[in-house]
Amino acid sequence: MSLTLALRVAPQVPMEAEALTFDRVADLSESDIAALPLLHGNEKAAVGDFFKVSGRANGEVHLEGDLGRVKYLGAGMSRGRLVIHGNAGMHLGSAMIGGEILVKGNAGDWVGPEMLGGRIIITGNAGHMVGSAHRGGTIGMRGGEIIIHGNAGNETGNGMRNGLIAIGGNSGDFTGVNMRAGTIMALGGLGWRSGAGMVRGSIVSMQPAELLPTFSYDCDYRPVYLRLYLLYLRELGMAVEDAWIEGEYRRYSGDSVELNRGEILLLNRQKLS
Template structure:
C-alpha cells in the first residue's frame, strides 16, 4: 500500500488557505526512511512562508512501498517530484508548476493535466500525463543552456508554447496539438506531435528529430508550421519509424495506432541558420 496524501479544504480556500504550495523534497526515496508523524512535520513553503506538510494534507498509508499517491486537487501544489531519483508518484488529478523538474529517475504518473514547466531539465525517468500540459513543458529553465537531457515524457493531450525547447537528449510524445515553437533550439532527442503542430516548429534546431505524425505533405508544397529556413529533403521509408511505433504502443499512446508508420515520409532539413543538421518528418500523401 502506498503513502496517501489527500488535500484538505484549506489548500483550496482562497480566504483561509494557500495560493501556492511548494513541496520540494517530498520524494519516494525520502519518505521511505520516515514515519508518518515525521512526514506530517516535513517543511513546505506556503506562499513563501514555511509551514508543515500535515497542515494541508491528510497523510496515511505505508511508507515502505516507495510510492506516493496524491488524491484531490493538486493544481496549487508545485515542484512535486522535482529531483526524484527512484520510486513512483501517482497524481489522481491536476498538478501545479515544475512537476518532475530535474527528475533523475523513477515514474511520475499524472492522470489530470500539468501546469507550466513540467519536466524542465529532466535527466531520467518516465513521466506520463493523461491530460494536457501548459507552456514550457520539457523545456529549459531561464538561463539554462540545455533543457531535457534524458528520460521519456508521454503527454496524451495538448501542450502550450516552447515545449521541448533546448532538449539535448530524451523523448517527448504529444498526443494532441502543440503550441508555438515546439522544439525551439533543439540540440538532440526526439519529439513526436500527433495533433496539429503550432507555428515555428523546430525554429533554431541544431540536431534531433521532430516527427509530425498526422501532418500530411503534398509533393512540392511547404507546410505552414515549418519555418522557411528548412529545406526539403528526400522522401523515403525510415527504418526507425517501426521502432518508434513499438515504443509508443508500449506506453499505450493512443495516436500510435492511427499513424501509417511504414508509409512514405518527407524529410525536412534545418534549421539552416543553425547548422542544418536537424530534421522534421511529415507523412507523404500518395
C-alpha cells in the same frame, strides 16, 4: 497499503512542495512526512498542514486531490513511482533523475524542466515549456521520457539535449525551439515556428505543418527508428494508428541558421492508402 497523501486543505496561493518526491518520503513515518517543509506562497508550512498522510510507501506514493497549485512535485526524484490522482502544478518532475511520475489529470507549465532521466506520464494536457531549459539556462531535458496523452503548450522541448517527448494531441508554437538533440513526437499538429534554432534532433508530426523558410525538403522515406518509437508509444497506451507505423514521412532538414543538422518529419498523408 501504499503511502497516500490526500489534500485536505486547498492552498490559497501557489505552493512549492519539493519535499513531495518518492525519495524524500519513502523511508519516513507518517509523522515525519507530515513535518516536512513546504513553502506556501512566501511562508513556511509543513506537509501536515495541507495533507492527510496515511500508509507507508511500497514502491509507490499516491497524491490525491487537485494539486494544480502545488509546484515542484517529484522534483529531483531518482527512484520509485509517484502517482498523482488529479491535476499537478508547475515544475512537475523538475530536474528529475529517475523513477516514474504518473499524473491522472492535467499538468501546469514546465513539466520536467531540465530532467535527466525517468519518465513522466500525463493522461491529460500539459502547459508550456515541457522538458525545457529554465529561463536563463541553455540546456533543457538531458534524458528520460515525457509522455503526454493530451495537448502541450508552447516551447515544448526548448533547448532539449536528449530523451523523448511524446504528445498525443497538438503541440504549441516553437516546439523544439533551440533543441540540441533528442526526439519530440507531436502526434497531433505542430504550432508555428517549430524547430526554430534547432541544432540537431528530430521533431515528428502526423499532421501537416507550416515550417520556417530555414527548413528545406530532403526526401520521402520510412525511417526504421520511427516505427520502433511508435510501437513503443502504443505499448504505453497512446493511440497510434497502423498507417503511421507503415507510412512514409517527408523529411525537412534545418534549422539552416544552425547548419541544417536537425530534422522535422511530417507524415506524407498523400501516400496513405
